[in-house]
Amino acid sequence: MLEDEDSDIGDGIGSVPSEVLVDEDRDEMLVEMTLEARLESLERARWNVFMFLGVAIIMFAFALFPMSFSTEYQASFAGAQATKDVGLVWGMPIPGNDVTDVPIRVTVDVESPPPTHIELVGYMVHAKDCTDSEALSNGQEAAEADPTGEHAFATTGNMVVGGESVDLRFRVDPGQYCLIVKFRDVDQNNADQTGTAQVDISGKMWPNQAIAGVFGLTAIVFAGLSFVGAQRHGHEVREMQQPKEESIEQSVLAASGPSGPPAAGPSGPPQAGPSGPPGAAATDSNVVDEAVSTEPSDETTVEPALLQQDEDGTAWLDAGNGYVHKRLPDGSFDQTVWVRGPGGEGFVPHEA
Numbered sequence: 001m002l003e004d005e006d007s008d009i010g011d012g013i014g015s016v017p018s019e020v021l022v023d024e025d026r027d028e029m030l031v032e033m034t035l036e037a038r039l040e041s042l043e044r045a046r047w048n049v050f051m052f053l054g055v056a057i058i059m060f061a062f063a064l065f066p067m068s069f070s071t072e073y074q075a076s077f078a079g080a081q082a083t084k085d086v087g088l089v090w091g092m093p094i095p096g097n098d099v100t101d102v103p104i105r106v107t108v109d110v111e112s113p114p115p116t117h118i119e120l121v122g123y124m125v126h127a128k129d130c131t132d133s134e135a136l137s138n139g140q141e142a143a144e145a146d147p148t149g150e151h152a153f154a155t156t157g158n159m160v161v162g163g164e165s166v167d168l169r170f171r172v173d174p175g176q177y178c179l180i181v182k183f184r185d186v187d188q189n190n191a192d193q194t195g196t197a198q199v200d201i202s203g204k205m206w207p208n209q210a211i212a213g214v215f216g217l218t219a220i221v222f223a224g225l226s227f228v229g230a231q232r233h234g235h236e237v238r239e240m241q242q243p244k245e246e247s248i249e250q251s252v253l254a255a256s257g258p259s260g261p262p263a264a265g266p267s268g269p270p271q272a273g274p275s276g277p278p279g280a281a282a283t284d285s286n287v288v289d290e291a292v293s294t295e296p297s298d299e300t301t302v303e304p305a306l307l308q309q310d311e312d313g314t315a316w317l318d319a320g321n322g323y324v325h326k327r328l329p330d331g332s333f334d335q336t337v338w339v340r341g342p343g344g345e346g347f348v349p350h351e352a
Helices: 004-013 024-063 133-145 209-241 250-255 282-293
Strands: 065-069 080-089 102-112 118-125 152-155 163-172 175-184 198-205 306-309 315-318 324-329 333-340 347-349
Touching: 024 209, 024 306, 065 080, 080 102, 080 198, 102 118, 102 175, 102 209, 118 133, 118 163, 133 175, 152 163, 163 175, 175 198, 209 347
Parallel strands: none
Antiparallel strands: 065 198, 080 175, 102 163, 102 198, 118 152, 118 175, 306 315, 315 324, 324 333, 333 347
16 A cells, blocks of 8 residues: 555656756856856966965075085194085985086185195085095095096185185085085195184085975976966856957848848739720729729839849849848848948948
């Protein structure tokens, strides 16, 4: 019994016509939802542009922020020099001399140089222990032999004077480094054996330049893609919110009436009258009826005047309002709006 009632209820639900569930309002709801979705996508794309630009600014600022250090110039058994354990220099682990190398700048403020020196030199020796004299000596020789290799070398190339500030620039791969700065004489030996020179040494390095720069450029690319997406969503939203304007050609065609010229008149002349005079039995009323029947009807449509007939059968008809209809050989009409050409010769399409 219950199963029969359930089946009856199911049959009643299934008999509901589809027009009740889907009507004209459903289309309007879909249009509104689409517009709302477009607006939401437009707002999200704009926020993405600002977000990625902000990330790019932060990354570039981080890339340009230097890590500072300083060292002391002091006497040693091999002559006075500055030795600094720079520590770990991080960066992109790509070997060789390339744009991913970490830039290091050492600034030497010379107050009083040794009188026998001929140049000021600096080394960035790739070594884990800056107290290992043998490793430092071998590193200095390798740096001068190949400045673009594992070690780095820089020199002023000439004498420095008191009060001068000199920058020694290096580019190194990531790793553990030791900095050595000293004066050399003409024999390539340490020119300050007694430690009489007075200098201040400080340095800066930019280990985040390559890594943060890559992330910054990536953020710029994503910002550009988001901007393109925002422009596309904005264009679609404007098209949905603003109705499409009617062109001048469409306005002219609408103002000129139907899609074609007026209907054609009679296909030929009126039929001939009786072959002879009216019969003697014709009454006055019959004569009046014949006269009325021969009068043309006011409702007869007059065919537009023919302006020109081309060899291929194309006819040019006067529309009576400054425009011209073009009737094709098959009897159909061209929907393009035509006007007389310059000087009254020929016909050209009407330009908006």
